[in-house]
Amino acid sequence: MSLYDEQYLTIAQNILDHGYYDTNRTGVSTYKLPHQSMQFDLEREFPILTTKKVAFKTAVRELLWIFKEQSNDVKRLQEQNVHIWDEWEMEDGTIGTSYGWVVQKFHQMDTLLEQLKTNPQDRRMMLNLWQIPYLDTGALYPCCFLTMWDVTDGRLNCMLVQRSGDWGLGVPFNTSQYAVLVHLLAQVSNLRPGMLTHVINNAHIYENQVEGIRLQLTRRAEAFEAPALWINPEIQDFYAFQIQDIKLIGYKSHDKISMEVAV
Numbered sequence: 001m002s003l004y005d006e007q008y009l010t011i012a013q014n015i016l017d018h019g020y021y022d023t024n025r026t027g028v029s030t031y032k033l034p035h036q037s038m039q040f041d042l043e044r045e046f047p048i049l050t051t052k053k054v055a056f057k058t059a060v061r062e063l064l065w066i067f068k069e070q071s072n073d074v075k076r077l078q079e080q081n082v083h084i085w086d087e088w089e090m091e092d093g094t095i096g097t098s099y100g101w102v103v104q105k106f107h108q109m110d111t112l113l114e115q116l117k118t119n120p121q122d123r124r125m126m127l128n129l130w131q132i133p134y135l136d137t138g139a140l141y142p143c144c145f146l147t148m149w150d151v152t153d154g155r156l157n158c159m160l161v162q163r164s165g166d167w168g169l170g171v172p173f174n175t176s177q178y179a180v181l182v183h184l185l186a187q188v189s190n191l192r193p194g195m196l197t198h199v200i201n202n203a204h205i206y207e208n209q210v211e212g213i214r215l216q217l218t219r220r221a222e223a224f225e226a227p228a229l230w231i232n233p234e235i236q237d238f239y240a241f242q243i244q245d246i247k248l249i250g251y252k253s254h255d256k257i258s259m260e261v262a263v
């Protein structure tokens with residue numbers, strides 16, 4: 001059984017059994033637990049759920065939109081048939097000064113790539129999307145707002161900090177997305193992928209997702225082996241990656257589970 005299903009479903013069960021029922025900004029209440037974390041050795045296996053089908057290509061398209069294109073333009077996603085940001089589109093067609101915009105504004109990706117190349121012992125390597133002056137002019141405060149990077153013994157390790165994690169919809173995307181980012185950065189930095197540690201400050205299940213998550217939990221004993229990630233080995237420039245350069249090999253999963261997104 002895939003290690004991600006195991007860790008993800010253990011926390012899901014805990015939230016349902018012991019979560020605190022509370023209201024929030026969206027008007028859809030949640031069951032929540034503070035300070036959850038998951039950890040994966042990316043050389044061992046790629047973390048993606050098999051107990052439901054995860055829209056991997058959609059997740060990777062969003063990742064490239066943020067860190068490669070460094071765009072906030074929702075149209076760029078819609079052109080690729082990705083509609084996960086439609087509800088947050090502002091009047092100008094963007095998500096404002098959030099995510100990709102902040103990466104671009106502070107040249108954060110260029111800086112990280114340079115650090116990895118020239119000084120991998122650096123203990124100051126991070127991507128920090130939490131830029132206070134620009135929070136209120138973004139469509140949503142960033143949820144996965146911080147990654148910290150470390151190179152040890154030729155392996156690239158990443159700690160992902162997520163302030164708020166929608167267990168049904170956001171988190172399955174986020175873990176797999178950042179696992180892909182580690183693989184991409186490792187390849188262009190001549191490193192091997194290492195540990196991904198995913199920390200979630202407020203881990204919650206919206207009450208209208210409980211049924212879907214309970215269905216997923218019934219599949220726990222029938223989880224599949226994790227697929228392998230294939231990355232085009234010829235690409236050595238981070239900005240040259242395209243969607244067709246990133247594939248899952250042998251992704252076997254149970255059916256998709258539809259859930260509503262709380263706006």
Ligand SMILES: Nc1nc(=O)c2c([nH]1)NC[C@@H]1CN(c3ccc(C(=O)N[C@@H](CCC(=O)O)C(=O)O)cc3)CN21
Binds near residue numbers: 058082173261
């Ligand atoms: N409440 C909430 N949860 C989130 O996860 C979230 C937000 N808001 N706001 C901003 C973005 C948008 N995100 C989303 C929005 C929708 C899906 C979603 O509907 N996922 C479907 C498949 C979508 C598809 O196939 O294109 C799924 O089953 O995972 C996922 C992430 C993540 N973020």
Ligand SMILES: O=c1ccn([C@H]2C[C@H](O)[C@@H](COP(=O)(O)O)O2)c(=O)[nH]1
Binds near residue numbers: 024144170
């Ligand atoms: O990448 C993402 C983006 C968003 N989310 C979720 C987490 C929350 O359910 C909402 C954001 O609402 P806030 O009130 O701003 O916390 O979106 C996610 O899990 N992953």
